Amino acid sequence: MENAFDPIEKAPTHHPPSELLIDYAAGSASEAEALMIAIHLDACLSCRRAADAALAIGGALLDDIAPAFLPPSLFQRTLRAIDAAAEPSAPQLKQPVPAFTANWPAPLRAHLAEKPTGSWRRLPAGFRALRIPVKDESARLWIMKAPGGRGPLLHSHAADEWTVVLEGGFTDETGTYAAGDFAYMAPGDSHRMVAEPGEGCVCLLLTREHPRYLTWLGKLLAPLLRL
Ligand SMILES: [Zn+2]
Incomplete structure (x- = not known):
């Protein structure tokens, strides 16, 4: 069967604004927004490359920002927040897809x-x-x-x-x-x-x-x- 989402056979001609790709790559998109962008990226090689580039440039920019001093209590809170974010969420039940x-x-x-x-x-x-x-x-x-x-x-x-x-x-x-x-x-x-x-x-x-x-x-x- 023909795959409508083959990126080579049928490259999309209408793309999300680059600001939305960058926010997606940076993890700032909501669940609904991220799903919309992921569906487009599934079909679009050029936007996948742009999102990857955004991530690389954004990472380099953040590396260049001078480290800020954190008071000890805030530093501990930050570490706890990072730990909490890293904990795997409970596995969800998978449903058969219609x-x-x-x-x-x-x-x-x-x-x-x-x-x-x-x-x-x-x-x-x-x-x-x-x-x-x-x-x-x-x-x-x-x-x-x-x-x-x-x-x-x-x-x-x-x-x-x-x-x-x-x-x-x-x-x-x-x-x-x-x-x-x-x-x-x-x-x-x-x-x-x-x-x-x-x-x-x-x-x-x-x-x-x-x-x-x-x-x-x-x-x-x-x-x-x-x-
Ligand atoms: Zn695209």
Whole structure:
């Protein structure tokens, strides 16, 4: 069977902003955000390289920062925090992943094996939605299935909205998106998405109430990675 996520056969043409890759590489992304980026990286060799480069440059920058003096009590607290972070978490029960996920990327299937979803919700006009559970309460993850030629009405965003295509594709004012492609809508952006005629579109969508603020490392390194 053709692998939609083969990085050589079908390299994505739409990528996350480099600030988001850097925050992911630095470990500052939330669980929902990290899953979205991991799905894109699974398909995208160039973004995997950019994330690796960000990690290397960020590490070198941190090495150059002069060591700060820590009072003894704070030093002890820091050591205890590092110990606590290093303790392995309790193994979670793995669930069988539903058959309809067979063509979905490995990071998403691994997530669903840890955190099973409920059932598909039927929406008007043939749309269906499946909520993906995540720890982070500030973001909501949905898998949306849109029938061919259909799309949500023109809508704008109070916060940023991220989309990764899992199967099929869609077109909006910014271009055509296929499996592995990442769409980033900034707060205030508006767009009209239309699913591919025939095949339709299955995508993973991250929505939230408040915009995400980038970390200082992401803001610092992004210009370096846009070479
Ligand atoms: Zn990419």
